[in-house]
Amino acid sequence: MSLSMKSATRGSNLPLIPRRKFLTGSAALIGAAQFPMPAWAKGKSLTHAGRGFGTLSGEDIRLSIGNSHFTTGGRSGHAVTVNGTVPGPLVRLREGQNVRLHVTNTLDEDSSIHWHGLLLPFQFDGVPGVSFPGIRPGKTFLYEFPIRQNGTYWWHSHSGLQEQMGHYGPLVIDAAEPDPRYGRDYVVLLSEFSSLHPHSIMRKLKVSEGYFNYQMQTATHGDMPGAMRRMWGGMRMNPRDISDVTGATYTYLVNGHGPADNLEYLFTPGERVRLRIINGSAMTFFNVRIPGVPMTVIQADGQDVHDVEVDELQIGTAETYDVIVTPPAGAHALVAEAMDRSGMGAATLTSEAGARAQFPALREPVTLTMADMGMADMAGMDHTASTPGAVDHAAMGHAMPPAPAAKPMPGMDHSGGGMNHSMRDPSNLPPDVEVGAGVDMIAPMPVDRMDYPGLGLDKVDHRTLRYTDLRARKADHGVKSPTRQMQIHLTGNMERYMWSFDGKKFSAVADDPIRFAYNERVRVKLVNDTMMAHPIHLHGHFFELVNGAGHGEQPRKHTVIVQPGSTATFDLTADEPGDWAFHCHLLYHMHSGMFQVVTVRPLGGDA
Template sequence: MQAFNLSRRRVITGTAALAAYAGLPMPGWAKGKSLAHARNGFGEVSGEDIRLSIGDAHFTTGGRSGHAFAVNGTVPGPLLRLREGQDLRIHVTNNLSEDSSIHWHGLLLPFQFDGVPGVSFPGIRPGQTFTYEFPVRQNGTYWWHSHSGLQEQAGHYGPIVIESAEPDPRYDRDYVVLLSEFTPIHPHEIMRKLKVGEHYFNRQMQTATDGDMPGAERRMWGEMRMNPRDVSDVTGSTYTYLINGHGPAENLEYLFAAGERVRLRIINGSAMTFFNVRIPGVPMTVIAADGIDVDEVTVDEFQIGTAETYDVIVRPPAGSHALVAEAMDRSGMGIASLTSHQGHRATPPALRETPTLTMVDMGMMDHSAHGGGGMGGMEHDMRDTSQLPEDVEVGPGIDMVAPMPMDRMDFPGLGLDTVDHRVLRYTDLKAKRMNPHRAIEREMEIHLTGNMERYMWSFDGKKFSAVTDDPIRFGYDERVRVKLVNQTMMAHPIHLHGHFFELVNGVDPMHQPLKHTVVVQPGGTATFDLTANEPGDWAFHCHLLYHMHAGMMQVVTVRPFPAGEGV
């Protein structure tokens, strides 16, 4: 109880200081007002008229307790179980003392109901109710979350399952596996700590005495003010990793009967974490990516970026099996038991060794080609902004430039390129249904830029606050090839609202897989083809919450509106 009180006092003090500093009204919970305890896990709502209520709450998992934003009293908020073809009304009431919102991640809908304050609607003010109305045009696995402030970090998110109009005979049981994190530290305090020192939460940094790195390479990392263990900005030092709102010690179970085919709808609803997902000893057959069916591909493990979803089918033998979602930096894991014996807990594997970044992650294919065959010229090359196109704004927001960015669509994710079992790659994905054939009408390049030391993130060197009047423009129904170039040494999950795009991943153009989020690997490129057929204004951003908040966001505008569709 003493530890609990200290933790709560620190959260309240930090929030009070932030509120005073910003000149904002202090929320009631920060003044010590009693809060209802949010329930771990989520209920389910369905039908054509749904009501959701956002409120302050207190949340506890394992030994960590703190403030949360609960929806309908739970963290995560409720599962929305919808049906393809229905007309939907969702009434969202904001009981907070600050503005809020809900974005329906991956859903195709009129842009004014997309739920992004300042882009597609004004937000939901305290005490108000906003009604979202749209037809359900698709099926599959999606999720919802706040797009206001940093509320998503503190519990304001939940899953969506849209049942197909046609029955699916491929499975006998159907479960949601929603991955996320919880921290007792207020999200604005996390942002402040990252601005002060981007390594604040990293307890796994290499030191000058580490012996497994050549001296010249170690000096180069030092001169670059970078660290090869700079894998994740926020880690298990403050995060408890959750599955369906349950921490590793809470014995979450997924029951099955021997011989059953079990569908797992795996959603990365985290704020900042890439997860490596596996069920040791049980193969997983991937059947959908970001809600859209793909040709079946069987793997033993896959990495899921923030905001991505994958559906898999497993046929586990009788017994108990550990469902493991290990953070990419191996600082912790979410754990559940897939079991045929209720009450039997599977033994999870140990955390694996922290992965280390390489020259390839710095956009260096062959460092001998730089600096006369040694390491001496590399730091100059990595910071030579003359290599950037003229439309990239060079300034304090850029502290690195990858000299040789390469297509990394075949990379399975940091730490999974050296395992000895089958791992999913984007190049394994192939659309199950044939895409309409469309010639590319225009090509564009967007650079992912940042200054890690100052914790500044941007597109083309321009923070979102500086580019709101200069959106990315597409003509309605225009067919565009977009190349994303990651000039940074961190992976970025880039999400486009309101659309699906086709990954240019090496398969024939008629079967390029559809996604709404693509992970662009460090020092690498990723390319997609987009048919801009959803008119309106849409957010386009890195889905790492603090990267988006620090500026890696833009607005995509699709004009003109087709006749009769304007607002």
């Protein structure tokens, strides 16, 4: 089977691309690719990128990728922009239309655009080496496909680390039938900017995974008894290791604006406003709140859910949530606090132009617990439980199964020497998980934490969103039950900054894909053996979270957060044929190997 680039720009009834032909060119997805020195690095004068974005709509849309210079607050550096702005333009489409997106690459290196969350022929998904070859310098690629859905999504580069430098933007698809529940809507696109080039960030993480963490606990930290400090020290782990890249180098942005820019969202008192919250960051989970103003969640990842009223929600990298608010007159702080509490994005929701809200101070840093190490049964002996961010399972509304009285803990040294820092006990792993240099921890007792609101939000005194709150607004009781199950481990070596699935770093040439038969229904269990939360994204599909919802009422998502030392399960109907990327959406984790290809083929079809 073959597919020319000419045919790849037309229609949707296209033959499938043989995997190995295109995967041989995809090693640049993961490795530190070697490019010729780009023009910006040679001292060439660059135009200054604009903050924020314009709006593009219609049947034919033109986008141009280029180099720019970007400044926010006290930070300034190189940016990769689309149509000259950070973020790039809002692409606003309508359900049922056809769209032709002409994307021109003016960089000195290959580029791409992935349409995050869209259902489309896989040849237009925009992942170099998986679904197309990429866009060469000076070339234009035509993406053409029908719009089969509505909701809030976004787009971004899938080439190298360009996404970190500003190559991303929002995408909104208006429903065929207008929604009468709100009077106006705004995009709230959360991201970050660093004056450091992303390859420099990557190098620093490889040298020291805690390079950007200025909130490490000291040996004499008053909130942690000596025994617990020795336990963490013996594992060479730090309970403040929440985010790899932090406010030490990041300025957190809302629609391209830093906190000092005083971005405003205007409203009329009594008006219901829809906020389309998109986490378009490279590495940051955000806790979003508008103090004093409740938020009603109406969509998750562009899919309708039953209304859930909350005061704060955590949004993982690559997720989207749509909320409706009815703020009273005045100026209200819209706060997007980084999960590790090293900084925040900020904007003002106001009924009076020029008014600036009073913003809250950053809260105390988050501290990991035994549950985040996959040892929930030992949570009762975790003396850090009184610190911010600790897990109180009773408050979470569920009971953990008690540990058997004489059961030894995997990885525990009961001779008094503390805990084996590697915590490697492969006896409970499937045989295809490789336990080598790339794996420095195996969660001994991971449990489902769908009802956990996210690191740092389990002890707050107001309402927070949990996956268990989500129910599909349009139930499909005819959906079939899964016919098979599979388990995938999220693995890593934090000290060496190596990330993987099942202990295997992605290799474009050698790897065998995750295989699904077309239209089969599979239950997939993700087991997080690491102490970091991972937002796992599947291209080209929606899956249903196994979150306690009734049959046919499970919420549909394209990205799921798997909490540290925990599991998350979803049901997938593999009804989109082709080759699709499946990866952690933390950019440097994907770049380091936590990436795989999912291939969907008819039974007996060409693999």
